[in-house]
Amino acid sequence: MLVVSAYQQYRSSSEMALLSDSTSSITTHLALDELAYVDATGTSHPCVIDEAKLQSLESFKQAVGGENFEFQVSVLENMNGNGREIEPQHNPALPEEKMNCTLIFAVTLFENGRYIPAKITVMAWRA
Amino acid sequence: MTCYKYNKFMRERRGVADVLAVAIMFLLVVLIGVLLHTFMLTPLRSSTDRQLQLKSEYIYETLATSWVEPYSKSYLKAAADNLVFTEPTISSDYLSSAMENVLKYLVPPGYAAEVKLKYENAENTWGLKPASAEKQFIHSGTISVIRAEAEVENRTILVQATLTLFWVG
Numbered sequence: 001m002l003v004v005s006a007y008q009q010y011r012s013s014s015e016m017a018l019l020s021d022s023t024s025s026i027t028t029h030l031a032l033d034e035l036a037y038v039d040a041t042g043t044s045h046p047c048v049i050d051e052a053k054l055q056s057l058e059s060f061k062q063a064v065g066g067e068n069f070e071f072q073v074s075v076l077e078n079m080n081g082n083g084r085e086i087e088p089q090h091n092p093a094l095p096e097e098k099m100n101c102t103l104i105f106a107v108t109l110f111e112n113g114r115y116i117p118a119k120i121t122v123m124a125w126r127a
Numbered sequence: 128m129t130c131y132k133y134n135k136f137m138r139e140r141r142g143v144a145d146v147l148a149v150a151i152m153f154l155l156v157v158l159i160g161v162l163l164h165t166f167m168l169t170p171l172r173s174s175t176d177r178q179l180q181l182k183s184e185y186i187y188e189t190l191a192t193s194w195v196e197p198y199s200k201s202y203l204k205a206a207a208d209n210l211v212f213t214e215p216t217i218s219s220d221y222l223s224s225a226m227e228n229v230l231k232y233l234v235p236p237g238y239a240a241e242v243k244l245k246y247e248n249a250e251n252t253w254g255l256k257p258a259s260a261e262k263q264f265i266h267s268g269t270i271s272v273i274r275a276e277a278e279v280e281n282r283t284i285l286v287q288a289t290l291t292l293f294w295v296g
Contacts, residue, residue: 003156006163013167017174024178031185047188079232105182106189106233115201117193117229 015099022064023101023124026071029062031120035073037110048108049075049120057088061127068127077109077118100125176262183264183292186233186240190290191268195225202229203244206253207270207286210246226253239295244270245287260293 035057037050054075061070072094074087086109094100102123109118190202198205198217205222208215217225226242230253234240241254267289273281 002160003163006160006167010163010167013171017170020171020174020178024181028181045192047185048192079229103178104235105185107185108189108193114196115192115194116196117189117233119233 016101018065019099019101019124019126020103022067022069023071023103023122025064026062026069026124027103027105027120027122030073030122031105031107045108045110048110048115049118051075051086051109051111054086055088058090060088060090060092069124070127071122071124073123074121075107075109075118076121077111077116079117094123095125098125176264179262179292179294180264180266182235183240183266183290186292187266187268187288187290189233190229190242191270191288193229195222202226203242203270203288204272206242206244206251207246207272207288210244210249210251210286211272211274211284223253230254234292237295239293241291241293243289243291245289246284256291257293257295259295261296262294264292264294266290266292 031049032046033044035049035053037045037048037053039045054073057073060072061068063069070092072091074085074091077084077086100123102121104119104121107118107120109116187203191204192201194200195202195205195217200208200217202222202225205215205217206226208217209219209222215222230240230242239255239257239260241252241256243250243252267287269285270288272284272286274284275281
């Protein structure tokens with residue numbers, strides 16, 4: 001019983017580590033590629049989130065290491081105490097029964113020609 | 128009589144061997160259980176470390192790209208200017224206050240961050256280095272500053288910037 005319980009906990013811990021790494025990977029893909037601001041010259045700015053791209057994001061599924069994950073994303077801009085949260089229009093709902101992982105990373109938000117410090121929150125789970 | 132004694136001796140020896148085998152198997156099972164319990168959090172801890180390293184890189188990139196308002200200059204660029212120029216656009220006092228605010232906002236609770244910029248023998252530090260930290264995650268890069276020099280074309284100066292994220296615990 002001791003071994004079975006230890007093995008189950010080991011499996012659960014490994015699953016959590018895998019989910020955490022997959023969420024990091026999804027966040028990096030969003031910040032460096034999918035939501036990255038591209039200026040008029042066509043230069044992409046990694047880690048700078050384009051507000052318009054975030055709001056119009058349509059796909060919330062991503063395959064990482066051969067497994068499919070679904071995610072929810074939002075950006076919080078609260079540097080001056082305004083507390084403004086920006087979300088995509090079709091952000092999926094968080095499933096109740098699935099294990100999920102939430103990561104919060106610092107990013108820059110590009111909004112009306114300004115580069116504002118903000119935080120991106122990505123919540124991912126197995127699809 | 129001799130034959131009877133020999134058989135009894137063999138039976139007793141076999142009994143001891145069986146008990147020993149069961150005891151060893153039991154000890155083995157307990158040992159495996161203990162080892163699994165001991166190392167079960169290792170993958171999760173490694174994953175958390177990778178995540179924190181990534182966090183330090185994101186904080187660095189955010190400081191390198193977001194602006195010190197109302198100026199249109201990034202935090203690290205302004206910090207590099209302060210180190211290189213005698214009269215920078217953003218004053219040292221204003222930058223210190225802005226840097227403190229942005230680090231307070233970006234650094235997660237339970238962590239501390241220090242930003243260090245170095246150029247030749249000059250060095251500037253922002254943020255707080257805790258007296259003791261369980262772990263630290265470092266990300267470094269260079270910030271280029273263009274300085275106009277008399278009778279010479281503009282000179283590009285590279286300032287070394289390092290961000291250290293401390294896990295206070």
